[in-house]
Amino acid sequence: MLLRHTTTEIKERKALTVNPAKTCQPIGAMYASLGIHGCLPHSHGSQGCYAYHRSALTRHYKEPVLAATSAFTEGASVFGGQANLLQAIDNMFTVYNPDVIAVHTTCLSETIGDDIPQIVNKARAEGKVPEGKYVIHTNTPSYVGSHVDGFANMTRSMVDYFSESTGHKEKTINLIPGYVEPCDMEEIRRIAGELGIRTIMFPDTSKVLNGPMTGKYRMYPEGGVTTDALKKTGDSMGTVAMGALASGPAARALDAKCKVPCEIIDLPIGLHATDMLIDTLRQVAGVNVPESLTFERGQMVDIISDMHQYFYGKRVGLVGDPDQVLALTKFLVSLDMCPAYIITGTPAGKKYEKALREVTKDVPGEVKIKVPGDMLLFHQWIKQEPVDLLIGNTYVKYIARDEDIPFIRHGFPILDRVGHSYFPTVGYRGGMRLLEKILDALLDRKDRDSTDIEFELVM
Amino acid sequence: MLLRHTTTEIKERKALTVNPAKTCQPIGAMYASLGIHGCLPHSHGSQGCYAYHRSALTRHYKEPVLAATSAFTEGASVFGGQANLLQAIDNMFTVYNPDVIAVHTTCLSETIGDDIPQIVNKARAEGKVPEGKYVIHTNTPSYVGSHVDGFANMTRSMVDYFSESTGHKEKTINLIPGYVEPCDMEEIRRIAGELGIRTIMFPDTSKVLNGPMTGKYRMYPEGGVTTDALKKTGDSMGTVAMGALASGPAARALDAKCKVPCEIIDLPIGLHATDMLIDTLRQVAGVNVPESLTFERGQMVDIISDMHQYFYGKRVGLVGDPDQVLALTKFLVSLDMCPAYIITGTPAGKKYEKALREVTKDVPGEVKIKVPGDMLLFHQWIKQEPVDLLIGNTYVKYIARDEDIPFIRHGFPILDRVGHSYFPTVGYRGGMRLLEKILDALLDRKDRDSTDIEFELVM
């Protein structure tokens, strides 16, 4: 047993988090920053933070993840990080020549109370910010929220720093894809493209964190939303924001700042959430849905109907980020599966928890939900009554192995497989991939557990 | 043990095939026929044949597979099937109104020696073939070759019956995709589309055998090559035929009949075979390769380089259809994997076998190849010395379970999983899918077989 000290008995814990289902804000901000073309994320704190964030993102994407740090030492911690940040800005522009430096704070600089805009202004005054270059920032205190909030905050800062309203509306829709994989962003753009809609997506990590091997390294890969595009978001007709937690703040900020109305919908994971994305886009943009998308939809429904017997009634344990967990829960319920244990580590709030309970209200049997919860509790629930399938990040494989339960990797981080950054799980195609993954997991287990007598050729 | 009577000791067999790695010609012809829009395949033989073929194709695709039969009884077997076929043609056009009836023969009608063109002429003369409708045929004696030959023969008959040369060349390239999945055909077309090439693909089962669930049944789905397009193949600039066994005969027939030059290349499975497809298309059409395809290529190379350590030196047992087996073998070798046992049931000939030996000549250790061979022999080789991975159709899972070897489903038939008809394995994207599948299989096993001490978080 790997997690040999996890007991079936649950003792209430108020102070100790064990096996967290979240991490801290800055990494989310770093990930979002990488979705701006030519951007160098910067961690204003101790160098441990950026080292950890770069490592974690690198392990997940198996791609270069560049970022810089203010490299606080004790002195900076006492006297503030202004000198470090000024020096860092100078060095970054001189040595690495980014278009944008995106600064996020850490628990350290937040506790100190460094005023980033003031420091950046000083840097600009001192000529450390070259003409046409940008330094943006967001506040990401590690002791508030989770990596999802960090992503949301940096995404909102893109609006705060760039979005402009010229008064002339463009036939463009802003897409805020949420804290999803690069390929998911690509797929969302493709779907909008099929609808014939011109879009600006931000952030956009596609081609950045799933890039090619060519023998030539590009510090600033092809992908990412450009600053020009970000500016134009203020002139778009509307914004479709996916995932209330990760994308909501930016969408609302854009509405407030530039009067761009927004629709905040679920992440388009699963049939109905994808329906919602497409129907929203269609209505917002006033376009017709092309046959190509309806066809993909039909393929997905076809798989569901063909394989329904294998989904039906299967109990699932689900842990991940709140936007994903909500969309996945709805998806599983739509398959007549039974999400039994649902945890997100992010303190997503009462309203969020209520939404989860609403979605699962007709699921047979008790549905246990904890927001925020940790993976120890999740594991203890499983020990009390097992499930048929686990969905979560790589850490869940320790539970899956101990309890011998089929397991699908989804979410962040996935450290031990490839595919998640190349093959989307959003949209109908992504939904078909998820269906395949669920079926593979369940049917592989059925094959394994069948006696010789029961072993099936056809399924 | 499921295959409890399979011995490690190998006794030579000359007359008895056990656990075949092929099936008979007519099913291949039926599959190819379904790649013509509005076509109703027709099996000229006993009704058992079409029942079996429809069942097998249905189980593999989980989609409707419509076809008709001459329903021979003893009388027809003695006196010939002319009356049956005449009646069938009349009934089919009257009741099911296809654009095309594609007749293939069976061992029964071949042994009798029914002359299909003569019977069809009679039907036409008797007014049983409505204006603008077609009856085409191919000869598919079940006791010659395999289902692959049946596919090749029906594909060649499309040329024989339809291709016309008007003398005016069109800027069009014919694509003969080979005996691959509907989604593979779609992907090959997409690749050609990215290159900006106008193409005619035949046969084309995409949208036919991976169609949507809409609540409305269409006997003749949207997909398939139209008879108009088939006619125009004779005016194309060239033909790129994928898979020498399945597509070669049609390509050569088209060259002979309409002087359309052809390139016969491997199925585009794997990096280099996809390179070859694209480079061939580029050269044949005189176009530039767009960045989008080079980018996908780079992503695939990236996965290979990132995960090379897990591929390196792994011994693979591979069984399938000859065009697939050859392309897969090359692909595995390119990953520094070691195809150790290679079998196809199709009697693909000495030249084919030589090609396999050439591809594997630098593979470390002995490489056992049998063309044609059966799965009993394949299993016996494995019993003598196991491999790290098995690739083959669903029947291989009996071996995989008995010998406890990781297994990837590829080829025909796949009866117990979904995905093969929706997610291509051709092209770079397909290659990435294969890489993911191989890695999942190998890494799942590594996770399973690791001791608690060795169990890895990151891979």
Place this chain on the structure above:
Amino acid sequence: MAKAAENSEEKFELDGMDPEKIKEELLAKYPTKVARKRAKQIIVNKVGADEEVPVIQSNVRTVPGLISQRGCCYAGCKGVVLGPTRDIVNITHGPIGCGFYSWLTRRNQTDPDTTPDGHNFMPYCFSTDMQDQQIIFGGEKKLKQAIQEAYDNFHPKAIAVFSTCPVGLIGDDVHTVCRQMKEALGINVFGFSCEGYKGVSQSAGHHIANNQIFKHVVGLDNTVGDGEYRINLLGEYNIGGDAFEIDRIFEKCGITVVSTFSGNSSIDKFANSHTADLNLIMCHRSINYVAEMMETKYGVPWIKINFIGAEATAKSLRKIARYFGEQKLTDRVEAVIAEELPAVQAASAEVRPRTEGKRAMLFVGGSRAHHYQELFNELGMETLSAGYEFAHRDDYEGRKVLPTIKVDADSRNIEELEIHPDPERYNPRKSEEDLEELRASGMEFSGYEGMMPTMKNGSLVIDDISQYETETIIETFKPDIFCAGIKEKYIVQKHGIPMKQLHSYDYGGPYAGFKGAINFYKEIDRMVNSKVWGYLKAPWQVNPELAATYAWE
């Protein structure tokens, strides 16, 4: 279960429609000759006095080009009847396809560890993989060699050879080859002339299989085994473990199964089957020949039973107890029924509010289209239309019509064994008086009422239904569930209607016996109430008007 006869002049209604009119519509598109033929196979049911029903033409040739569900003689012989016997090496003599397609594609479960030698060749496909040389020069030599190789590699106790279409045409004498190899190897080797073109459907293959098993196997072992109430279960193929569930119930009741034809079977049990005291027939169509011949030669009576449906199971058990006529057995059977039924009733009560009033259609096989109506009845579901794929008139109308069935050319080609009482082993199990008494008490021997007398008036009974007819009745009635086979599965479902396979059970089951009934209830509840059928339309199809919220200026 027979419905009371009603006024014969009455016009019947079916789901609010006129079934006669629908029949007309079904035929309207056909060429005249075809329409004329199909008209005799599409019957509006009408149950008269004495359960008299209209004549339905069946076991006749499939119309070429019409697309039916049927398979061939080989499929019925090798696939259905002999397929489930685990310890025979079944060699298909012919091109590779026939062997390939019948390789593990029927879900006959088998438990080799209940046979002393543990033989199980069912996961294997053996074929002579006939090539053109054999077509030209004959295949006997290769067949002989293949039998030898099968023996050398696998050392089975028996080898069977199945002929495919070309074998008959090229004139290979498989029976002589088998006889020679039987002598050479010293094991049982026998052949089947089950070429695909024989007869008009799988049914011919069943008959041929029955004949050869009876000729070459039954009676080889006269050992009378232990057990008090010794029966054979005939026509039960252990799809999805049905026979296991029935065995479980029999064991609980103290009834001893000598042999099952042919689910979970072993050739040794066939050899010994004539020592049983009663034959029970599940699938009348596929196996009644064996029962008939066993009765004639050995004196074993047969009765029709049915273990599909909880009520039917209880009824069948009581029938068996009645046959043996011992209070001990009767008591035990009643105890078992009392013990098993509550769980079944609880399960049906749970799902019935969701299944009640739903409408089914069944087109499958030679018995399931009838038997499964029992289960649907238990769910409160009505069967609007049903038909067999390969049955004969007796399966529809009841065995009472047997004397009136004309043997046509296609059937005449199938050998009819001439059986006489065995001079030594014929042994009537009951005295004529006992039988008379049993008959008087309502026990029917060698009888089968058929499907039609149990169906409602106005139901559409369709023999050898075509693809066109299938689609038309689906479009017309929009049934809540449709039952057939794999070929029909996705066609039906594309209409947005759940489709239950009753050959393979969609890889579920068992559905026989008490536990099987519970499984079936749950499965049908899942299917007819699945959310997925509500997903067929996208929101923009339901509500297609453009509402450009932020419409372009």
Place this chain on the structure above:
Amino acid sequence: MAKAAENSEEKFELDGMDPEKIKEELLAKYPTKVARKRAKQIIVNKVGADEEVPVIQSNVRTVPGLISQRGCCYAGCKGVVLGPTRDIVNITHGPIGCGFYSWLTRRNQTDPDTTPDGHNFMPYCFSTDMQDQQIIFGGEKKLKQAIQEAYDNFHPKAIAVFSTCPVGLIGDDVHTVCRQMKEALGINVFGFSCEGYKGVSQSAGHHIANNQIFKHVVGLDNTVGDGEYRINLLGEYNIGGDAFEIDRIFEKCGITVVSTFSGNSSIDKFANSHTADLNLIMCHRSINYVAEMMETKYGVPWIKINFIGAEATAKSLRKIARYFGEQKLTDRVEAVIAEELPAVQAASAEVRPRTEGKRAMLFVGGSRAHHYQELFNELGMETLSAGYEFAHRDDYEGRKVLPTIKVDADSRNIEELEIHPDPERYNPRKSEEDLEELRASGMEFSGYEGMMPTMKNGSLVIDDISQYETETIIETFKPDIFCAGIKEKYIVQKHGIPMKQLHSYDYGGPYAGFKGAINFYKEIDRMVNSKVWGYLKAPWQVNPELAATYAWE
């Protein structure tokens, strides 16, 4: 391994280039201040008389914005040193991130079943998940409660608390909390003031970890265990099972490992470690403090050994045997070496034709950048450039420079324990005469030659290499392999150059000892000869002209 000193005026070549010029290029782009600083950290190696090497500035602050490989103090303390100890519940006191990122991300293998209680908390991540309330009102209460909950849920024998950045700023007194909880719970509870901003790299964390382990654990158990040649192995973290391989060799040699700091370790073994007779140091940087303190307090001498490389392993074993000075041990060690080496040599002979002459670069850690040059040497590969991530001058230049190292402000903040000989337990393991004799025979105690004296003249030695410098030397030299950590992995590989992680071993290993050497040879052969590096260009990039075979008219 030291290279002979060469004419000091000589201009060195590096891979056919002038290393001084390359150094200039590396600095050219930097702002003046940065260039001035980095110039002291980028050194062209030159080994003089007495293995004298140039001064290299190290253990100094990272330049903000320059992008280095370094992590923080917490990482060095919690992640590196204490991470591998299985039976302590390690609670991170701070926001969730620090605990999350250090959760199972180092590959320290551990075998809990070798500890009587089987405790293993390494797969768990424990955190106080500090929230803004704690930042505002202080986190001591929550920490106390968390320790209590850890005890209630897991009943460990020890709990350790690791402070993250905000803890120091808000003034939580973790040591007092720990003391209180130690009393309350009756188990060992101790804390580390290893806030991320302390020091200039992980190195500060190592020091803090060493101090606290020495203060709170070492010496708690005076039981002298069995075994003849009792040693501690220090600075071996059992990445990929290295320590298991070393243990295997020790066991074969009859050498008893009292404790490993801290691969596969248990707190009980630390408590007892002062009873060993010799300390062996693998990673000098991370652990020399413990060795120093143990020598001062308990009289245990230490020697530097290295089990990376087959030759180094043999040499280290002989050194240990020499220390104990018994023929029996010497014979056994020689026998083991004789037994193990042939397989290693065979493996190197097999791959060497494919690795000979290839060029490597190593930028990692505080010892591996040195040790792994041994293995590359054994493959016939040259190390063009190397450097440490967080080492000090002694690790580069050798401990002989220790007296000349100025303690700067960042280091002065790290507590330096004042250690005195234990009044009761101080026990010099060798007499002064014995030591003298050993020294005379060439045995060096408390010594480490450093990396630079073992490298070729002209090699580039780069401390705390930046991303920019990394890219530049890669572009300049196109090495055949580059070794560093996960953050550098894919950057390097995008250049088309294979990159070997020497922190995590890319999830391979072990690479220590004899079997480890074989693993490494094979791995490097695989990497530098992988076909994939030939796939970087598409055919149309190699040969881009358009050749329209069937060109449009």
